[in-house]
Amino acid sequence: MGKRFPVNHPHPMRTSPRTALVLTLSAAACAATLTAPAQAAPAPPAPALSWKPCTEGSGNSPGLECATLSVPMDYREPEGRKLDLAVSRLRSDRPSARRGTLLVIAGGPGTSGVDRLAAKGPTLRQRTGGSYDLVSIDPRGVGRSTKADCGLTADDREMTHLRSWPAPDGDIGGNVTRARRVAAACERNGGDLLRSFTTANEARDIDLFRQALGEEKLSAWGMSYGTYVGAVYAQKFPQRTDRWVLDSSADPDPSHVAHGWLTGMAAAAEDRFPDFAAYAADPARDAAHRVAERPEDVRPAFLALARQLDGAPREFARTEQEKRDGTPHFPLTGNRLRQGLQQALYSDGSFERLAALVVAARDTTGPLTVPDVLPGTPLTQDQAAVSIGVICNDVNWPRSVAAYARATAADRARHPLTAGMPANITPCAFWKGGATEKPTRVTDRGPSNILMVQNLRDPATPHRGGLKMRAALGDRARLVTVDSGGHGAYLAHGNACGDGLVTNFLTTGSRPERDVTCPAETG
Template identity: 65%
Template structure:
C-alpha cells in the first residue's frame, strides 16, 4: 500500500483525568511477566538508494498473551544504530499511525531526517504491527470491489442513502468472521502495546523513548499508562480524543469538523493568483472554492466521468475522498487535487486518479485496518440510528457528506471486544511532549485538547499554527521541530504549553 493510501486511511484519534486503567486482567499480567523474550538477530537490509545502515530482524510474539508459550506470530523490526556510540543514550521507537501503517516503511521515510536531528543520541527502531507489512498478516478474502478505498470507507450514496453501505458492511464483517481467524482477532491496540514491551525487552532496554504519530499517539499513550516505568522521553504527534467509550468510532466522527477546519487552507491556495500560471487557480475568491467543489461532486454523483483507469470512473465520492486525502498533506497534495478538479471540469479530459483511488487495497491491508478499529471497542448496532446520524452530519458538514457518522463493518462484527479499553489518566511520570497542528483534518485540535486534559501535568502541548496531518519533521515549522528535538536530545521541555507561529 502506498504512503498516500495510509494517509487516507488514517482515522483520527473527552477523556477526564480519572484514576483507573482497565486494560488487562490479573491472569493476563501474570502471563506477560512470566514470558521469556529471545534476543533479536539483526541482519543488514538497506535498500539501494535507501536508508543507509538499516538492519532488520524478526521478533516472535504470542498470538495470545494468556498463552505465552502457545502459537507465535512474527513482527518485522528495523533499526539504524547511533553513529556516535559515545553520545548514545538509548533507543527511540517510532510508533506508526493508521491503524495499518508499516513502521518499517516509516523508518525508511523519516529515518535520515530523524538521525540528523538526534545527532547520535539514539538507535532508531520501528516495527510492523501484527497484521501489517512484513509481520504475520491475516486476510478477510474480500472481493476487489469491497477493498476499494471509497467502499471500504462507508461513503453514503448521492442523497445520503446508506442501504448499500449496510449491505457491504454486513458482507465484510461476515467475510472477516469466516476467514480472519485467530490472527485477525488478535489485532488490537492492547496487543500492540504488549508487543512493544516485548520488543523493549528484546532490545535489552530498561526504558524506551518514543515518537508516536496519529493512531500511534494513542498506542503510545496506552503504553505510557500501562508501563509508565519503562517510558523515558515520550512524544505524541497529532493526537486525538482518547475517550475509552468511543475510540476509533469517535476519531472517525471527529473528521467532519476537522475537514471544515482545514479546507480554508486549500481554498486560499486554490484562489491565489500564483496558481494562474499553473492553470490551477480554481476561483477568483477563496470563498468560492467550497461551493464549486461541492457542486462538482454532486455533478459527478449524477454522471461519473471516465478516468484513465479502465473501469474506475471519477465519481462524486472519489472526488470527496481525494479531497480528504489532499487535506492531510501540503502544497504537493493541493496541486494533485487541483489537477484532478480541473480534469473533472474539462469535457475533453480524462482524469488521472490518485493511486489509492485507482486500485483496491491488498486483502491483508484491508484486514489490518478493519481489525483494529472493530476489535478495540464495541460499535452501536442500530442501523436506523446511523441513518439519522448521517442525515444530520452531512447537513452540518457537506465536505465529508456523512461518511464520519456512517455504518461500518464494525457494526456487524462477529467477535465483540474481549478487553476494556485503557483510560488515559494523569497517573504517571511527567515526561510527555505533545505536538499538534492547529488545523489537522484527521486528528483535530479539539480532540488533541481532550488528550491533553486527560494527561494533565504529565504532558506539555506544542501548538503549531499550521494545517495538515503530522507535525514534527513534517511541515518545516522550525519552532516546533526545535522544541521536539531539544526535548528528545536534552530532556528540556517547555514549562508550560506553547504555540509556534507558521
C-alpha cells in the same frame, strides 16, 4: 523536565489558554483498565534478535538493519502460537553521544513502522545528533509481519467502499449491506489471528521488543494512531518510558476511541479546507490549477462538482501500458472526489494535484488526462484486515442501523464536504463478540515525561481531539500547538519552532513549563 525552554529560541511562542484544558479527573477515571487474564499470565521470555542488513522493499535503506521478533499471538497463553513481527534498527552514528533507544511508532492502523523508519530515520538521527539507536516495528498483520486475510473482494477493498460513503441521495442501505458482508467475511476468514489485532497487543509487543533490545526504558515518537499506541503503552508500562513524543493525537476516552475519531473528521475537514481554498484561488496559479477567483468561491465550486459527478461520473484515460497490464481504474464519482479531498488535505504538497483534478473534471469533456488523487488499486488484503480488525477489536461500536442513518443525515447537512461518511456505519456495527478486552483508560498517573505536538488545522486528528488527550494525561504532558495545517507536525511541515521544541526535548529532556503555541511560518 519542567525547565523553561531557552529564551533565545529564534521563534516566539504564545502561551495557550489554560482554561482550554480540564485537568481534574475523578479517582475512578484515573484507574487504568486491563483484563485480569492478560496481566495474570507469566511474561514470555525475551526473544533473541538476529540483525542483518535490510534487503527488501523500502526497508532497504543505507545502514538500516532488520530482524524478526517472535511474540505470542495470545498473551494469556505465552507458550502458545507465535507470530513473527518485522523490526528494524538504525544505529546511532555517534556512539559517544548515544543515550538510549527511540521507537518510531507508525500511524494507521495498518502502516509499516519499518517503512516509516526508512523514510524518517536519517533525518531524525541527524536532528537528534545521534542520541539514539532508532528502531521500529511492523505491527501484527502489517508489512513483513504475520498477516491475516478477510478474503474481501477488490470492490470491497476500494477506498470509497471501505470508507462508508452514502449514496448520492444520502441513503445508507448499500453501506449497511456491505458492512455486514465485510464483518462476516472477516469472522469467517480472519480467525483468532485477526482477533489478536489490537492496540493493547501492540503495546505488549512493543514491551517484548524492548526486552529483546536489552533496554530498561524506551523513548518514542508516535504519530497519528501511533499516539494512541504510545499513550496505551505509557499507561500499561509507565516505568518503561523515557522521553515520549505524541504527534497528532485524538481523544483517548474509551467511549470515543475509533468511532469518535472517525466522526471527528467531518469538522476537521472543515477546519482545514480554507488552506486549500487559499491555494486554489491564488492569482499566481495558472488556469489549470486555479479553481476560483476568490477563496470563498472554492468551496461552492467543489461541492457543485461533487454533486455533478454523483450523477455523471467521469472516466480516466488509460495509457497503452495500463491497457496491456490490465491496470484497474475507478471512475471519478462524487464520493471519490470527496475522498480525494480528505486525503489531499493531509499535506499542502497534494493541493496541486487536487486543484488540477477539480479544474479538469469541471472544464473538460472526454476521458480525464490528469492523475487521480487516490490510488488506482484497492487496498491489499492485509491492509484492509488490519485497518478493520484493530478498530473493531479495540472497543464496542454502536449497533443500531437506524441510529447510524439519523447520524449520517445530520452530518451530511452539517458538513457537506464529507457528505455524512464520518458518521456512517462500518463493519464494526456487526462485529461478532465486540471488543476483545476492556480498553485501557489513559490517565494522569505516571511519569511527567510526555510532549505532545499538534497542528491547529489537522484534517484527521483535529486539535480539539488533541486537547482531550492532553486533558487525560494531566501534568504528565505538555502540548505544543503549531499554527499549521495538515496531518503530522514534527519533521512534516517545516515549522522551525515546533520542530525545535520536540528536538530539544528528545536531546535534553527539557519541556516548556506550560503549553505553548508556535506561530505559522512566514515567507
